[in-house]
Amino acid sequence: MAETQRPPEQFSFRVRRYDPESREAPYWDEHTVELEPHRSVLEAILQARDRFDGSIGIRCSCRQAICGSCGVRVNGEPALACHTHLDAALKGASDGVIEIEPMGNMPVIKDLIVDMDAVHWKKVQRVTPWLIAKQPVPEREYIVPHENMVDVTQTMGCIQCGACVSDCLAMEVDPGFIGPAALAKAYRFVGDPRDDQQFERLNDLAQDPQGIFDCTHCFKCVDACPKDVNPMGQIMRLRRIATNDHHIVDQNNGERHEAAFTTLIKAYGLLHEAEILPRSYGGNSWFGKFAPAAGKELLSSLPVVIKGVIRGKFNPKIALFGHKIPKDDLNAVQAIYDKVEGRDERYELNLYIAGEDEVEVQPAAAAALAAPSIADGGAEPEAATPPSSEGSEQ
Amino acid sequence: MPAHDVLIIGAGLAGQRAALAAAREGASVAIMSKVHPVRSHSVAAAGGINAAISVDDDWHSHAYDTVKGSDFLGDQDAIEVMCSEAPGEVMHLEHIGVTFHRNDRGEMDLRAFGGASIKRTAYVADITGQALLHVLYEQLMKHHETVDRYEEWFTTSLLRDEQGRCCGVIARDVRSGRMEAFTAKNVILACGGAGQAYKPTTNGLIVTGDGIAMAYRAGAPLMDMEMVQYHPTCLVETGILITEGARGEGAHLLNAQGERFMEKMAPNKMELASRDVVSRAEQIEINEGRGVGPGGKGIYLDVTVVPRKRTLEALREIVNLGKDFAGVDITREPITIRPGQHYIMGGVKTDIDGQTPIEGLYAAGEVACVSVHGGNRLGANSLLDTLIFGRRSGEHAAARAASMAMPGIDTHAQLRRDSDAIDAIINRSRDGRRVSEIKNELGEMMNKYAAVFRDEQGLQSARETIARLKEESEHAWIDDRGTVFNQDVLGAIELSYMIDCAETTVVGAIERKESRGAQFRTDYPERNDEQWLKHIDITLDGDGPQVSYSPVTITQWQPEERKY
Numbered sequence: 001m002a003e004t005q006r007p008p009e010q011f012s013f014r015v016r017r018y019d020p021e022s023r024e025a026p027y028w029d030e031h032t033v034e035l036e037p038h039r040s041v042l043e044a045i046l047q048a049r050d051r052f053d054g055s056i057g058i059r060c061s062c063r064q065a066i067c068g069s070c071g072v073r074v075n076g077e078p079a080l081a082c083h084t085h086l087d088a089a090l091k092g093a094s095d096g097v098i099e100i101e102p103m104g105n106m107p108v109i110k111d112l113i114v115d116m117d118a119v120h121w122k123k124v125q126r127v128t129p130w131l132i133a134k135q136p137v138p139e140r141e142y143i144v145p146h147e148n149m150v151d152v153t154q155t156m157g158c159i160q161c162g163a164c165v166s167d168c169l170a171m172e173v174d175p176g177f178i179g180p181a182a183l184a185k186a187y188r189f190v191g192d193p194r195d196d197q198q199f200e201r202l203n204d205l206a207q208d209p210q211g212i213f214d215c216t217h218c219f220k221c222v223d224a225c226p227k228d229v230n231p232m233g234q235i236m237r238l239r240r241i242a243t244n245d246h247h248i249v250d251q252n253n254g255e256r257h258e259a260a261f262t263t264l265i266k267a268y269g270l271l272h273e274a275e276i277l278p279r280s281y282g283g284n285s286w287f288g289k290f291a292p293a294a295g296k297e298l299l300s301s302l303p304v305v306i307k308g309v310i311r312g313k314f315n316p317k318i319a320l321f322g323h324k325i326p327k328d329d330l331n332a333v334q335a336i337y338d339k340v341e342g343r344d345e346r347y348e349l350n351l352y353i354a355g356e357d358e359v360e361v362q363p364a365a366a367a368a369l370a371a372p373s374i375a376d377g378g379a380e381p382e383a384a385t386p387p388s389s390e391g392s393e394q
Numbered sequence: 395m396p397a398h399d400v401l402i403i404g405a406g407l408a409g410q411r412a413a414l415a416a417a418r419e420g421a422s423v424a425i426m427s428k429v430h431p432v433r434s435h436s437v438a439a440a441g442g443i444n445a446a447i448s449v450d451d452d453w454h455s456h457a458y459d460t461v462k463g464s465d466f467l468g469d470q471d472a473i474e475v476m477c478s479e480a481p482g483e484v485m486h487l488e489h490i491g492v493t494f495h496r497n498d499r500g501e502m503d504l505r506a507f508g509g510a511s512i513k514r515t516a517y518v519a520d521i522t523g524q525a526l527l528h529v530l531y532e533q534l535m536k537h538h539e540t541v542d543r544y545e546e547w548f549t550t551s552l553l554r555d556e557q558g559r560c561c562g563v564i565a566r567d568v569r570s571g572r573m574e575a576f577t578a579k580n581v582i583l584a585c586g587g588a589g590q591a592y593k594p595t596t597n598g599l600i601v602t603g604d605g606i607a608m609a610y611r612a613g614a615p616l617m618d619m620e621m622v623q624y625h626p627t628c629l630v631e632t633g634i635l636i637t638e639g640a641r642g643e644g645a646h647l648l649n650a651q652g653e654r655f656m657e658k659m660a661p662n663k664m665e666l667a668s669r670d671v672v673s674r675a676e677q678i679e680i681n682e683g684r685g686v687g688p689g690g691k692g693i694y695l696d697v698t699v700v701p702r703k704r705t706l707e708a709l710r711e712i713v714n715l716g717k718d719f720a721g722v723d724i725t726r727e728p729i730t731i732r733p734g735q736h737y738i739m740g741g742v743k744t745d746i747d748g749q750t751p752i753e754g755l756y757a758a759g760e761v762a763c764v765s766v767h768g769g770n771r772l773g774a775n776s777l778l779d780t781l782i783f784g785r786r787s788g789e790h791a792a793a794r795a796a797s798m799a800m801p802g803i804d805t806h807a808q809l810r811r812d813s814d815a816i817d818a819i820i821n822r823s824r825d826g827r828r829v830s831e832i833k834n835e836l837g838e839m840m841n842k843y844a845a846v847f848r849d850e851q852g853l854q855s856a857r858e859t860i861a862r863l864k865e866e867s868e869h870a871w872i873d874d875r876g877t878v879f880n881q882d883v884l885g886a887i888e889l890s891y892m893i894d895c896a897e898t899t900v901v902g903a904i905e906r907k908e909s910r911g912a913q914f915r916t917d918y919p920e921r922n923d924e925q926w927l928k929h930i931d932i933t934l935d936g937d938g939p940q941v942s943y944s945p946v947t948i949t950q951w952q953p954e955e956r957k958y
Contacts, residue, residue: 019876019878020878021876021877021878038721049830050828050830050831050834051828051830053873054828054829054830054872054873054874054881054882054885055873055874055875055876055880055882057879057881059429059433060599061429061433061435061598061599061600062435062437062438062598062599063598063599063632063634064438064634064635064715064719065714065715065718066437066438066521066524066711067432067433067434067435067437067438067598068432068433068437069429069430069433083718085718109569109878109879110876110878110879111879113879116430117545124535125535129532129535129536130490130491130532130533130535130536131490131491131529131532133489133490133491137489139485140447140485140501141485141488141489141494141501141502142488142489143499143500143501144496144500145496145500146495146496146497146498146500146503149493149494149495149496149518150495150519150707152493153493153495153518153519153521153525156493156518156521156524156525156528157519157521157524157710159432159437159524160432160528188493189491192491192493194491
């Protein structure tokens with residue numbers, strides 16, 4: 001058995017406290033508790049609340065990562081307090097004291113309690129978060145493939161804890177961004193074969209300047225999610241279905257930008273910076289730069305470009321004439337395109353059933369499976385290969 | 395002052411279903427909860443929901459299994475209603491968006507569950523409660539114009555007019571600390587059980603018997619309070635639940651000698667006997683020295699016999715629970731579990747439309763006792779209970795509201811009383827005990843004396859302890875002196891609710907001098923239909939609980955010996 005009874009140890013933590021009635025600034029409040037190392041940060045807070053100070057504010061209920069109440073930041077990283085072991089938290093603490101703060105991107109009400117209505121739930125409401133069922137409604141259940149139901153169960157598994165919202169970089173810059181949790185919720189309907197409004201939902205979210213193309217693909221929400229909902233992955237799937245299946249060309253140039261990006265990578269193996277902007281705005285070819293829209297956009301970004309050159313952020317020669325990579329490497333990149341584009345159907349990796357590919361193998365073999373060679377075109381097994389259209393960038 | 399046709403307290407499955415049903419009937423509806431609705435404890439129900447939807451099944455079979463599971467204490471008219479309406483309800487849930495898992499023909503798949511004679515449990519992986527709760531909340535968001543939501547409002551008492559009718563509540567906005575009176579033609583209690591009166595428990599920290607205690611204080615009778623379910627598979631250390639779905643998928647229970655000991659107690663159903671039977675069998679193994687793990691206090695649950703792909707797809711949540719909360723990969727090794735407090739079959743006595751004997755007061759879900767679960771609830775019948783009786787309560791209350799005027803009642807006195815009581819708790823001097831100390835003592839004591847096995851001596855000592863704790867709780871002090879999110883003061887009120895629930899449980903358990911369902915008296919080890927085939931009702935009279943009896947409704951199934 002892997003369950004080892006480890007004796008209790010002392011753990012110190014500091015909580016970011018804020019009392020809205022005191023008219024005083026937030027402050028740190030430090031406590032030391034005694035618990036087994038595999039107990040949770042929530043249990044540490046509850047022990048301190050029970051023994052030393054009952055006024056520490058935190059929402060919590062289930063203690064098993066299903067109610068989604070206790071989203072906080074532990075050592076700066078978003079997490080469920082009940083889902084974070086004390087020994088792991090201690091490892092991430094810079095000075096031996098675990099640091100617990102309220103989540104980000106949402107106003108603090110008191111201590112660790114944030115206003116989720118003002119941000120998170122408002123955004124959820126934005127995505128028409130209910131099934132618009134295909135008509136006529138059958139007498140019994142809708143007959144739908146098992147795989148689709150398992151697939152949408154991944155986003156159904158979202159517990160609305162707000163950890164991804166807390167860490168979303170795009171939302172930090174653009175608070176109006178619909179954001180990872182709400183867009184994952186949107187996928188739950190877009191991916192549901194019983195829903196009648198797939199095109200309308202996608203068109204709505206693609207045309208919205210703060211919709212699916214506002215995500216900067218930073219992976220923060222993927223790391224933050226305690227339930228493996230993979231919000232960014234769901235946003236990318238929304239984009240793929242919108243652009244590939246419904247051919248939605250959005251007013252934000254999101255679709256054009258993606259097309260330009262993939263074309264350039266295929267041609268050069270690396271991003272050709274000087275071409276990406278004109279192609280995104282003017283059309284996906286060398287002539288794109290002569291379109292008025294592209295000229296306008298190029299002109300408006302000139303100050304940024306100049307600043308970048310002055311600060312040595314990029315080499316103007318490479319940026320203008322493109323990167324050159326060895327021929328073998330370029331062939332390898334193009335082999336990926338050939339493989340992906342050669343498939344009859346788009347391959348969507350179902351990440352819900354994690355670990356399914358881990359068959360009964362020796363650790364050495366498992367390591368080999370985890371790092372398949374893509375260059376030789378024999379990237380088996382399938383499940384270990386990232387879906388290549390994920391490579392699109394905004 | 396807000397006024398509604400139907401005011402629902404609690405926003406788990408029963409409450410949300412009641413709200414949607416009442417709104418559909420055209421009533422003006424408000425739903426109030428001390429937490430955001432999706433935090434409600436229905437979210438933790440894992441395994442599934444029972445309904446005879448298979449072509450090989452029949453609701454009569456579901457009803458019989460439920461009656462037998464209840465050890466013949468369930469009211470058969472209510473059970474017939476629940477089981478016959480189950481298929482329609484489950485189809486309705488499917489139509490509004492629940493992502494029920496499918497078989498290879500694309501129809502809803504069904505899994506095996508304890509005490510059921512056929513596969514009849516529809517499921518969404520092992521997050522069925524979460525999926526149902528979130529889908530109902532989607533519907534509340536859709537119908538936001540017809541259902542007012544009061545999220546994070548804590549109810550302190552029920553309002554009654556001079557004729558004794560229930561006509562609203564007093565509540566506190568947790569966020570601002572503001573107290574307010576809500577009038578309503580009907581109040582539906584849907585605020586769950588009282589698991590936190592036990593320690594450990596599978597129940598969330600919010601499950602503190604609020605509705606049961608408020609109804610009891612308002613004069614409503616409680617029924618079957620002695621019937622407390624211990625779930626057979628909880629993690630040893632923390633009490634966290636491992637779904638019955640694991641055994642439904644084929645997992646085994648093993649003692650220290652590696653024996654499937656359920657052979658002795660339930661040779662036919664084995665691990666899928668009803669929960670009271672399995673929990674007792676486990677406790678016997680542990681008590682007789684055949685337990686596993688530190689101190690021999692556990693039993694092995696072996697999920698490795700289930701195909702790995704199936705476990706990863708259909709039991710994903712417990713794979714993660716095992717890994718995160720016990721450090722065990724359940725697909726590769728057994729996990730140590732034990733019985734743990736999980737559910738109370740008892741609650742506020744209602745009829746099949748959710749009406750309590752107090753006019754205008756309804757109850758549905760775990761807070762209520764219809765009684766469909768009798769002495770022991772079958773797994774995957776609780777979600778069904780919440781939805782069927784939540785809907786029926788909502789519909790009935792809406793119809794009642796249509797033919798009456800809004801009650802006119804002066805709420806000032808009670809508002810002031812509740813407000814002053816909260817101020818008094820905040821201002822208590824620090825010479826008594828902490829609320830948390832009393833709560834811990836209560837929970838540990840209940841888990842010792844009002845658990846799987848009970849006897850007169852233990853129960854009497856429990857009653858004495860409760861009397862002392864009640865006294866102490868009246869002076870217990872707290873730290874938080876603020877108004878914004880003062881969770882500390884709400885904890886003190888919750889403690890008083892839990893003490894009332896624990897007291898009625900112990901009084902009922904002392905009264906019932908037999909063994910039936912979840913109540914096993916070592917001093918009265920046999921079921922005694924002649925004397926005890928009846929419900930124990932408990933009413934607050936003056937300062938203390940008064941016991942009376944009511945008959946069990948029998949329609950088609952006469953009591954018989956219960957074998958699995």
